[in-house]
Amino acid sequence: MAEKRNVPEETGSHPLFKYVTFLSRNKLRIIAGVCFVLAVVLVIGIIQVSRARSNAKAFAAYLSADTAKEYREVSREYPGSFYGSVSLIEAGNLLYKAGKYLDARRAYLRFLEQEPESRLKGSVLNLVGATFEAETKYDEAIEYYRKAEASPGVKLQAKLNVGRCHELKGDSEETLQRALEQYELARTYYRQLAETSSTAVERAAAVPWQRQAQERMDFLRQKEQEAREKQPEKKVDKTNP
Numbered sequence: 001m002a003e004k005r006n007v008p009e010e011t012g013s014h015p016l017f018k019y020v021t022f023l024s025r026n027k028l029r030i031i032a033g034v035c036f037v038l039a040v041v042l043v044i045g046i047i048q049v050s051r052a053r054s055n056a057k058a059f060a061a062y063l064s065a066d067t068a069k070e071y072r073e074v075s076r077e078y079p080g081s082f083y084g085s086v087s088l089i090e091a092g093n094l095l096y097k098a099g100k101y102l103d104a105r106r107a108y109l110r111f112l113e114q115e116p117e118s119r120l121k122g123s124v125l126n127l128v129g130a131t132f133e134a135e136t137k138y139d140e141a142i143e144y145y146r147k148a149e150a151s152p153g154v155k156l157q158a159k160l161n162v163g164r165c166h167e168l169k170g171d172s173e174e175t176l177q178r179a180l181e182q183y184e185l186a187r188t189y190y191r192q193l194a195e196t197s198s199t200a201v202e203r204a205a206a207v208p209w210q211r212q213a214q215e216r217m218d219f220l221r222q223k224e225q226e227a228r229e230k231q232p233e234k235k236v237d238k239t240n241p
Contacts, residue, residue, distance in 0.1 A: 057078065058078035058081040058083040058084050059083050061073075061077065061083070062087055065087065067094065068090075068092075068103075068107075071087040071088070071090045072087070074087040075087040075088045075091070079114070085114050086111075086120075088108070088114070089107070089108065092104040092106075092127060095107060096127070096130070096131060101131040101135050104127075104131050105132070108127050108128045108131070109128060111124055112125070112128075121151060122148045122150070122151020122154040122155075122158070123148075123153070125147045125148035125151070126144070126145065126148045126154055126157060126158055126161060129148065129165075130161075132144065133161075133164075133168075136168075141165050142162050142165045145158045145161040146158070156209040156210075159192050159193055159209075159213075160190070160193060160209050160213055160216075162189045163187070163188075163190045163213065163216065164216065165186075166185040166186035167186040169182045170182030170183045176227055176228065179227055180227070183220050183223070186216070187217055187220060189213075190214070190217050193206065193213040194210060194213075
């Protein structure tokens, strides 16, 4: 009886043979693809090294700067870097201290243009509002303080700032009624500072602002009383020849 022999599978149907055949037919494409990937990785590496060096230089320049002019030079020399952008805040702070509120505002606004998603955005919006407040442009100041309220880290401070601007507006009003309206708006914002989260950490963080708000509310009561007491005097004065 004839012995049965196992018939080997055709070599061409073996998976390894198919893989080798694919490599042989497409080796130029594969080599080109590998070269492309390596080139991309190399470019990314060069960019990262370049950025690291630029950031290091920007940091060194930032540390050596001392005047508003020098900080602005750092921002111009290293645009897009963290310390190049932060230098604009430093320049703005020095200009603000020097009473150059418009120049300070320009520096702050330039930072916001360069870093629209920065974690410092809320603080810088508050600083922009402060430049307007220093110029007694209270409506413009309130506009930026209200924008700052959207940032959790400076929300309470921004509310206090808005209240203070309404209080200052009331001081400049010509009639008692309009002054009282502004004082009431101020008081509303001061009251809102009491609205904090239930966590102990957030309550503790709110305490300094709440204390200031309470002090302003107490002062407002005294201010309103004085304003009401002066009002009859003005009426009497008008009747005098």
